[in-house]
Amino acid sequence: MAQVTIYLPEDLIQEARAKAKAEDSSLSAWLADLVRRETAGHEWSRALVDLLTHGEGDLVEPDDPPPEEVEALS
Helix, strand or coil: CCCCCCCCCHHHHHHHHHHHHHCCCCHHHHHHHHHHHHHCCCCCCHHHHHHHHHCCCCCCCCCCCCCCCCCCCC
């Protein structure tokens, strides 16, 4: 496994150590997991990207719309 040196402010290091300890993990493993989550390939559909960035395309109702609202029982 490769080694990487990073420089962080002391307060950020302490926060990261506390988070890692709370998850019963080493700082190195916790940081690796953080990088893994942040770099995971979350692809958005081309249609959604076009709609959001260029206003092109149409919103389509999903095949399985959410259920109608139901009143809460008292």
